[in-house]
Amino acid sequence: MKSSATVLRFADSTARAKIACSRCSLGELCLPRGLCAQDIGALEDIVDRSNPMQAGEHVFRAGDPFETITVVRAGCFKSYLVNEEGQEQVLDFALPGEILGLDAIHRGAHVSSCVALDTSAVCSLSFDSLSELARGIPALQSELFSIMSHRIADLETVCGDHSADQRFALFLESLSQRYSRRGYSTQEFTLAMSRRDIASYLRLATETISRILARMKEEGLLEVSRNRLRILDADALHAIALGGSGKVSESA
Amino acid sequence: MKSSATVLRFADSTARAKIACSRCSLGELCLPRGLCAQDIGALEDIVDRSNPMQAGEHVFRAGDPFETITVVRAGCFKSYLVNEEGQEQVLDFALPGEILGLDAIHRGAHVSSCVALDTSAVCSLSFDSLSELARGIPALQSELFSIMSHRIADLETVCGDHSADQRFALFLESLSQRYSRRGYSTQEFTLAMSRRDIASYLRLATETISRILARMKEEGLLEVSRNRLRILDADALHAIALGGSGKVSESA
DNA sequence: CGGCAAATTGACTCCACTCAAAGGAGGTGG
């Protein structure tokens, strides 16, 4: 399955007009999901592949005109808002195949900023071109609506009123699932983001994340060293995510 | 392009096949925004208008198959999730022209439930028909993307890490603006939702809402009796919404 | 008038925050 997938070339002079989504390793995890070969061909015509990006480089910043949506091709990004007091609020972490900038469509300008957390790469698609293409390809239009709907549902969950432990457990489960679908281990993965970013994303204090990690480690739910994390007791974690006391069971 | 698509009829005998969006008082506040007369005509073909609904009646419930999106025509609705413990989490309040059910598109089934808070009415549109129509009407497709993007941006704001006072102030400002655009007073309006619903929406306790109202009343920011509310000091309220101490000013 | 649900008010508690300080880890320059 998926063999020559990643014959990626970069930078240098080779013309990079068309990008072969059809040969990208992301395949069904990305926009072309469900499209036939011909439609994928049409999509490839409007995809603009970026050079690799370093951690800390921005894809866009709040205030930038909105012209393209951004699809993560490799690495990890965070999107965030900055409020009047200059404080950062992390909105989302994006893994390969996930899309950034959806909150800008209605304003014609970005409201959030987006920065690489790691060596990363993106594909950009002119939103006008994509819209036009979607008008001719029902499956593509449907996919776009679906992606936006998914983001809405995710935010509705994240917004929920959860305890610190529950939030963190939900966060880990989400990451675990997403890595898993991308072919990585469900149990063990790297946290590309800092504790501070996780805290902001979950609307907690950095210290709270540290303490939760320490406690969960102590209770044997997981192992952490630096930013490498391994889930030892997924069931217990799931119980916490569901909002119970987290102490294994709680009949009735 | 799909003309007789959805000449939906209901219950009683009166044929009410087409609904005149063009003559609806919502006008530019609703889906047809920006469409030409002809396109509005096409849209009218797929709009299905409900009978008036009583407070407490549901438009849809979590688990229902997703077939139509719901546009509020009159009154007020709330959408909410129910978690494993049977606790309600209010996600949104919807006023005329606003759209419900966007979080269901990607699953083919509703995740949230939606109930009338007042005597209300909705229009339903088959999402398949609407998508198809949108493929022929760029402005309509664009409007759909825009509406979803708007919802995403709103959720990102609501999700933010704000104090209880700040949340409540933001909530009032949002309501005030939305009523204002619908031709009602910016200063004085009716809260169609209970304190408990407001609390759930803002992820606070009911008692906290009561206390905030009492304090703001005492400080002369607003008047409340039962569910009639009048904003007396919009500037102070705005200062609170922006996240300062709320005590008027705070240089630097 | 009586009964019920919603809202208010008070007293107390607790979870997560703030403040503070002490390790690591990584990067830079001498």
Next chain:
DNA sequence: CCACCTCCTTTGAGTGGAGTCAATTTGCCG
């Protein structure tokens, strides 16, 4: 290669904002 700096993370101690529990009060409807 080491010294130094800075930023990130961890841990401890104490605080406070919002929650919980409980008791009224208010408004609504039969």
